Amino acid sequence: MRITVLYGTESGNSELIAQDLAAKLQEDGHEAEVIDLQDFAPEQITPENFYLVVCSTHGEGELPNTALPFGERLDAFTGDLSGVKYAMFGLGDTFYEETYSQGSEIIDRRFAELGATRVGEYGRHDASSWDLPSDVALEWLPGVLEAAE
Template sequence: MAVVILYGSEAGNAESVAEHLADVLSGQDVSLYDMMEFDPGDLDADDFHIVVCSTYGDGELPTGAAPFFDALDEDEPDLDGVRFALFGMGDSVYETFNRGGEIMAEKLISLGAVQVGEHARHDDSGPIKVKDQAEEWAKKIAAEFLS
């Protein structure tokens, strides 16, 4: 099974995390895509999807995730059988902590996709470095869903 990592970023942090996850999962058949350049019609139930999404502004999707989300919203593809895990990024000093990842997960689920594993929510104000949390999370996801 192929692992498709999709990232939506504003300042490049989600991209950096997604690249790190690709390295962590290098024993798998991994491909990495910016959501700005990925057609939702290419979501395949035979693949396992990892979505890395930051939060921007007042709890909005980052600019890098907007075209993908808008295409999902407009085309409403049938995502029955599509599985995904989500790694969200945000800062708990804001009331809208990690809302970008939640918005993306809600949209995918509304179209029939199934979210699996822990919905990771990294806190930029917390003591854990984002890549450390992402690596630990990815290893759990791989052990549970990619073995």
């Protein structure tokens, strides 16, 4: 399975998680690449790839800095993402109840509006927990891969 791991980050946590996910995928024999959302356009999304999106939340529930350009392009995108499968892993802090993990949810909602299908459980890391973000993501990954096949 060809997998593209996309990430949007403010402080670098999402990038580290994306790299750890890609390393695990490659170790398991998958073709995986990691791309910062600021370097990716919605027009590049194809049904031939499976997408893992790792995105943090910034400010009052907004997209993080590196995801802002992609978010703007995604809002303006009028293409059809039917047939595209993706999984979402959001980062946030439950201390901020109303905005927890909203950065990833912005992208998730727009993907769904454009016809893409999210598979597996919605992954999340809570910065208020003692859990390491990559550990949570790597625990989440097998269920997502199973759902994607």
